[in-house]
Amino acid sequence: MAALMREKGDWRGASVNTAGDDKIRVNVERKIFPALADRDAQLVLSNVSFEVAPREFVVLTGPSGCGKSTLLNIIAGLDKDFEGSIDLGAARDQMTFIFQSPRLLPWRTVYENIALALPEGDPRVARIPDMLERVGLTEAANAYPERISLGMQRRASLARGFIVEPQILLMDEPFVSLDDPTAQSLRQLLLELIGRQPTTVIFVTHDRAEAIQLGTRILRLSPGKASVIDDVPVQLTPEQRRDRTAILAEQMRVFGTG
Amino acid sequence: MAPVLTQTYSTPTRVNRLRAPHAGLERLGWAVASLATLGLLWHVSAELAQSRYFPTPAAVFEVLRHEALNGALFTHVGATLLRVVMAFTIAMFIGGAIGMLLGRFKTADRFFDTWLILVLNLPALVTITLSYVWLGMNGTAAVVAVAINQIPNVAVTMREGARSLSRDLAEMAQVYKFGSWRTFRHVILPQLAPFFAAAARAGLALVWKIVLVVEALGGSGRGVGYQIYIAFGSFDVTTILAYALAFIVIVQIIELTILQPIQAKVNKWRR
Numbered sequence: 001m002a003a004l005m006r007e008k009g010d011w012r013g014a015s016v017n018t019a020g021d022d023k024i025r026v027n028v029e030r031k032i033f034p035a036l037a038d039r040d041a042q043l044v045l046s047n048v049s050f051e052v053a054p055r056e057f058v059v060l061t062g063p064s065g066c067g068k069s070t071l072l073n074i075i076a077g078l079d080k081d082f083e084g085s086i087d088l089g090a091a092r093d094q095m096t097f098i099f100q101s102p103r104l105l106p107w108r109t110v111y112e113n114i115a116l117a118l119p120e121g122d123p124r125v126a127r128i129p130d131m132l133e134r135v136g137l138t139e140a141a142n143a144y145p146e147r148i149s150l151g152m153q154r155r156a157s158l159a160r161g162f163i164v165e166p167q168i169l170l171m172d173e174p175f176v177s178l179d180d181p182t183a184q185s186l187r188q189l190l191l192e193l194i195g196r197q198p199t200t201v202i203f204v205t206h207d208r209a210e211a212i213q214l215g216t217r218i219l220r221l222s223p224g225k226a227s228v229i230d231d232v233p234v235q236l237t238p239e240q241r242r243d244r245t246a247i248l249a250e251q252m253r254v255f256g257t258g
Numbered sequence: 259m260a261p262v263l264t265q266t267y268s269t270p271t272r273v274n275r276l277r278a279p280h281a282g283l284e285r286l287g288w289a290v291a292s293l294a295t296l297g298l299l300w301h302v303s304a305e306l307a308q309s310r311y312f313p314t315p316a317a318v319f320e321v322l323r324h325e326a327l328n329g330a331l332f333t334h335v336g337a338t339l340l341r342v343v344m345a346f347t348i349a350m351f352i353g354g355a356i357g358m359l360l361g362r363f364k365t366a367d368r369f370f371d372t373w374l375i376l377v378l379n380l381p382a383l384v385t386i387t388l389s390y391v392w393l394g395m396n397g398t399a400a401v402v403a404v405a406i407n408q409i410p411n412v413a414v415t416m417r418e419g420a421r422s423l424s425r426d427l428a429e430m431a432q433v434y435k436f437g438s439w440r441t442f443r444h445v446i447l448p449q450l451a452p453f454f455a456a457a458a459r460a461g462l463a464l465v466w467k468i469v470l471v472v473e474a475l476g477g478s479g480r481g482v483g484y485q486i487y488i489a490f491g492s493f494d495v496t497t498i499l500a501y502a503l504a505f506i507v508i509v510q511i512i513e514l515t516i517l518q519p520i521q522a523k524v525n526k527w528r529r
Contacts, residue, residue: 076433078432078433096433097429097433101426103427103430105445105448107448107527116434116440119435120440144526146528
């Protein structure tokens with residue numbers, strides 16, 4: 001049955017290094033979307049190369065369609081059809097992906113969805129009630145995902161991501177299409193969860209304020225055949241990250257007024 | 259200024275509520291009223307017709323009671339049921355396997371699609387007669403004939419199911435290291451379940467009808483189809499209607515006690 005699910009992508013030029021240290025090394029020389037009946041082959045990423053140190057919160061940002069999500073899928077190992085290499089370092093087996101849509105199993109309850117992220121018989125199931133409380137879903141534990149709001153589904157998705165205690169957390173615009181207060185509370189929740197379980201984060205967003213509020217470092221991708229055009233650290237204290245004016249000022253510094 | 263943080267409890271958790279109890283009662287009421295009207299219409303027109311080829315409901319129920327008392331009814335209904343169960347099970351397994359393979363492997367699908375269309379359009383009477391000719395006038399041939407009629411339908415439905423498997427959820431299962439068995443059980447199977455249920459219900463409806471033709475043609479000695487065939491020989495409409503009625507009741511009982519509860523169970527997560 002695993003064959004049914006396996007992707008058809010090949011390993012053309014891609015390799016997994018095992019340098020053994022904690023750094024994540026991303027080096028995508030070329031990523032091409034193959035030609036289809038109605039469009040030509042398209043160069044999506046070219047020479048995207050960067051390193052991520054442990055506990056960094058790197059935000060990949062750039063205009064829609066610049067290849068941010070494609071890059072994240074490559075880093076996650078979901079897309080293996082590229083030229084270059086990805087090295088997740090020593091923690092490569094403790095990587096987790098929080099998707100843009102919550103991707104919960106609609107036929108399993110919130111609790112079951114979180115429990116399924118853990119291997120069979122893992123003692124950490126005992127921590128699920130605590131995790132549910134932390135993300136504010138205790139009462140929704142036995143609800144089916146389609147019966148709760150999108151904001152709550154995203155909380156469940158966060159809980160599922162954190163219950164496995166990841167060393168590397170990849171996030172693909174996890175807070176889009178939410179109203180502002182809901183997105184805001186989820187961002188605070190994310191910072192809180194990371195505060196308790198420190199982890200390396202690579203976070204994709206096109207929202208500049210969100211990038212500044214969350215990230216310790218911003219990587220800007222150029223539009224078109226994306227490559228890194230800017231790499232700036234964010235200089236905000238945790239308190240300043242709750243302050244809209246400080247975020248706005250830092251946003252001006254990082255992105256300019258344009 | 260810190261932004262105001264609101265908790266997102268906009269939608270309260272809806273409890274998996276059962277339908278209001280009177281809704282079921284109301285449905286039952288409608289069914290009873292509608293059936294009573296039909297029975298009355300039948301009775302009045304039969305009384306007006308005064309023909310031995312159009313018996314009254316009472317006459318039909320009398321034959322039904324008689325056949326039940328001497329045990330013939332149960333022998334024949336039992337024989338037919340057994341054939342249905344066997345043919346249905348075989349068809350669900352083989353048709354399901356074919357459909358899932360075709361849905362997942364494009365090359366196989368391109369090649370075998372024509373075959374499927376061919377079998378799909380083969381008249382039931384042809385498969386039935388050919389089964390008897392090639393396998394002999396026996397019970398195996400009867401079951402095979404019925405199964406072959408249902409297999410392509412199941413295959414087509416299950417192929418649709420296999421084609422529509424979510425890639426998003428497959429990736430999620432991969433990231434969270436579900437492994438083959440848990441992926442099959444928690445990710446693939448629930449996605450296929452509605453297609454399986456649809457194939458089962460449509461298939462059963464077809465099998466019920468074809469099995470009687472198979473029995474009538476095979477002269478197997480037992481089965482509702484054979485009884486109707488014998489009754490047809492003497493234009494015994496009363497017996498034909500009695501067996502038809504018994505049959506409809508059995509099918510409805512299976513629908514209500516087996517198929518509908520299964521359907522409700524696999525769909526309980528839907529909003």
